[in-house]
Amino acid sequence: xxxxxxxxxxxxxxxxxxxxxxxxxxxxxxxxxxxxxxxxxxxxxxxxxxxxxxxxxxxxxxxxxxxxxxxxxxxxxxxxxxxxxxxxxxxx
Amino acid sequence: xxxxxxxxxxxxxxxxxxxxxxxxxxxxxxxxxxxxxxxxxxxxxxxxxxxxxxxxxxxxxxxxxxxxxxxxxxxxxxxxxxxxxxxxxxxxxxxxxxxxxxxxxxxxxxxxxxxxxxxxxxxxxxxxxxxxxxxxxxxxxxxxxxxxxxxxxxxxxxxxxxxxxxxxxxxxxxxxxxxxxxxxxxxxxxxxxxxxxxxxxxxxxxxxxxxxxxxxxxxxxxxxxxxxxxxxxxxxxxxxxxxxxxxxxxxxxxxxxxxxxxxxxxxxxxxxxxxxxxxxxxxxxxxxxxxxxxxxxxxxxxxxxxxxxxxxxxxxxxxxxxxxxxxxxxxxxxxxxxxxxxxxxxxxxxxxxxxxxxxxxxxxxxxxxxxxxxxxxxxxxxxxxxxxxxxxxxxxxxxxxxxxxxxxxxxxxxxxxxxxxxxxxxxxxxxxxxxxxxxxxxxxxxxxxxxxxxxxxxxxxxxxxxxxxxxxxxxxxxxxxxxxxxxxxxxxxxxxxxxxxxxxxxxxxxxxxxxxxxxxxxxxxxxxxxxxxxxxxxxxxxxxxxxxxxxxxxxxx
Numbered sequence: 001x002x003x004x005x006x007x008x009x010x011x012x013x014x015x016x017x018x019x020x021x022x023x024x025x026x027x028x029x030x031x032x033x034x035x036x037x038x039x040x041x042x043x044x045x046x047x048x049x050x051x052x053x054x055x056x057x058x059x060x061x062x063x064x065x066x067x068x069x070x071x072x073x074x075x076x077x078x079x080x081x082x083x084x085x086x087x088x089x090x091x092x
Numbered sequence: 093x094x095x096x097x098x099x100x101x102x103x104x105x106x107x108x109x110x111x112x113x114x115x116x117x118x119x120x121x122x123x124x125x126x127x128x129x130x131x132x133x134x135x136x137x138x139x140x141x142x143x144x145x146x147x148x149x150x151x152x153x154x155x156x157x158x159x160x161x162x163x164x165x166x167x168x169x170x171x172x173x174x175x176x177x178x179x180x181x182x183x184x185x186x187x188x189x190x191x192x193x194x195x196x197x198x199x200x201x202x203x204x205x206x207x208x209x210x211x212x213x214x215x216x217x218x219x220x221x222x223x224x225x226x227x228x229x230x231x232x233x234x235x236x237x238x239x240x241x242x243x244x245x246x247x248x249x250x251x252x253x254x255x256x257x258x259x260x261x262x263x264x265x266x267x268x269x270x271x272x273x274x275x276x277x278x279x280x281x282x283x284x285x286x287x288x289x290x291x292x293x294x295x296x297x298x299x300x301x302x303x304x305x306x307x308x309x310x311x312x313x314x315x316x317x318x319x320x321x322x323x324x325x326x327x328x329x330x331x332x333x334x335x336x337x338x339x340x341x342x343x344x345x346x347x348x349x350x351x352x353x354x355x356x357x358x359x360x361x362x363x364x365x366x367x368x369x370x371x372x373x374x375x376x377x378x379x380x381x382x383x384x385x386x387x388x389x390x391x392x393x394x395x396x397x398x399x400x401x402x403x404x405x406x407x408x409x410x411x412x413x414x415x416x417x418x419x420x421x422x423x424x425x426x427x428x429x430x431x432x433x434x435x436x437x438x439x440x441x442x443x444x445x446x447x448x449x450x451x452x453x454x455x456x457x458x459x460x461x462x463x464x465x466x467x468x469x470x471x472x473x474x475x476x477x478x479x480x481x482x483x484x485x486x487x488x489x490x491x492x493x494x495x496x497x498x499x500x501x502x503x504x505x506x507x508x509x510x511x512x513x514x515x516x517x518x519x520x521x522x523x524x525x526x527x528x529x530x531x532x533x534x535x536x537x538x539x540x541x542x543x544x545x546x547x548x549x550x551x552x553x554x555x556x557x558x559x560x561x562x563x564x565x566x567x568x569x570x571x572x573x574x575x576x577x578x579x580x581x582x583x584x585x586x587x588x589x590x591x592x593x594x595x596x597x598x599x600x601x602x603x604x605x606x607x608x609x610x611x612x613x614x615x616x617x618x619x620x621x622x623x624x625x626x627x628x629x630x631x632x633x634x635x636x637x638x639x640x641x642x643x644x645x646x647x648x649x
Contacts (some may be wrong), residue, residue, distance in 0.1 A: 011385050011423060015211075020165045047174035049164065049200045052214065055207050059429050085386050085426070 376597020
């Protein structure tokens with residue numbers, strides 16, 4: 001069962017713009033992908049509401065999971081995306 | 093018959109015009125219509141959500157930057173597959189499309205609200221989406237910024253980011269919201285666009301479309317159906333203000349020549365292009381977070397030095413006060429992991445970070461000192477979140493060890509205000525951060541919109557702590573400035589001047605107003621206003637009595 005554990009690179013965590021980018025990328029994959037906090041329940045990675053509801057902070061780990069043809073490629077792409085820092089806003 | 097209403101003035105300026113209300117949210121029909129064709133009803137719900145998403149896409153294309161990001165995220169929410177499944181499930185159980193959509197959003201709303209803080213704010217986004225989808229199903233106009241065909245004063249319960257992102261300052265004369273606080277996004281955006289605005293005005297619920305309204309965004313006063321004489325007076329004051337703004341230049345001083353340095357708050361090199369910057373006497377607060385956030389490793393000393401130098405060079409011959417890194421568990425750095433804290437505002441943040449990682453502060457001080465050595469700016473450095481004289485002493489020793497000669501601290505914790513004399517014994521100056529000082533003094537989260545009245549900068553407890561700090565500065569003959577929102581409110585700027593403040597630092601857009609207001613009052617008048625403010629028993633009383641006294645002094649009472 002292909003799985004990736006990845007540390008979220010964006011300081012704001014999986015919210016705002018980083019969450020949008022991730023969800024849009026997940027929707028482009030050929031296989032369904034889930035995302036979970038370690039030991040947490042997996043949720044549909046294409047759902048922005050479920051993804052932001054995980055309340056993942058920057059520097060925390062998440063677990064991606066997928067099955068079927070192309071699962072590894074999908075996970076690699078999404079894991080790479082999560083590891084990058086996408087924060088656009090400068091905090092005040 | 094004219095009627096006065098009060099709210100929180102969050103963006104200065106006077107506006108007179110007809111009310112246009114943000115279209116109200118449509119009521120959900122009382123009765124759930126019987127679902128005869130599940131497939132048809134499911135498709136109807138899906139179409140409504142897609143229409144909402146398409147409308148958001150179109151508005152995102154017109155907006156830019158952060159505004160566009162918010163709209164894109166909202167469109168994704170409207171197209172959320174988990175939400176669509178929930179809606180379909182509810183229709184199968186017999187709910188009609190509007191009720192199914194309402195219930196599905198309500199469930200996600202509860203989940204987000206339970207997380208609190210930032211996530212609870214996203215709950216308002218969901219309300220907005222639900223309302224739009226229901227309006228579409230009921231054949232009602234989508235709620236949003238009205239377009240009556242003439243300039244208007246926008247009145248709303250509250251404004252969603254989707255509303256504020258597309259506001260046109262040519263059409264919107266002023267903004268009044270029933271909810272919202274002094275530092276919420278409505279306030280920030282209105283100030284940015286230069287639109288007079290009042291938030292936290294619950295009585296605005298009674299205002300109706302087309303009703304004439306006069307608002308003063310400095311004082312928070314609204315007059316519904318004002319008499320002609322009052323409007324003429326307001327229009328004359330608006331013209332005078334515009335004229336004063338246009339003619340306002342040079343260093344800050346009272347009518348009798350008492351100097352108060354007028355400085356700007358800068359969050360990064362991008363702010364240097366703001367129109368008020370050339371007229372400022374320097375930077376009273378250079379936030380340095382922009383150097384540290386959004387990256388996987390700490391900035392090197394050389395990298396920091398180059399960026400500080402760029403800013404110092406832009407202010408050659410002027411003052412630049414650099415605030416050392418101010419982050420906490422709510423904005424953790426990748427290279428300085430912090431476990432989430434129950435109360436990040438009360439946790440390891442600001443100067444307290446150096447307890448764990450002295451290296452980070454040391455490198456920053458070294459970089460600031462190196463950039464200062466090669467520049468013509470008058471560079472000072474100050475630490476955020478100082479609570480004790482001992483912390484001030486430690487910071488001063490570290491900064492002076494790097495050759496920095498002008499060392500200060502932020503006063504934003506009540507403990508520091510109460511011990512200002514002891515703290516000033518160790519440093520060269522202090523700067524009051526009134527936003528955080530209000531949050532800590534009134535025990536009120538800066539994001540808690542419904543408690544906005546407690547964060548009013550005119551709160552007696554806050555004014556007394558500010559006065560005590562300034563008094564300690566006067567006694568020690570050391571400069572004490574203000575770099576919070578309070579400094580940008582012209583009436584408060586007069587009060588602070590009367591208390592003995594030596595500098596006021598604010599967003600560049602507020603400079604002209606504060607400069608011209610200051611120039612129209614003598615130091616003696618400012619002292620009277622300070623005494624008036626300190627004698628008041630409540631924030632509204634303080635504001636009202638200072639305004640009354642100031643107007644008397646101007647001969648326009």
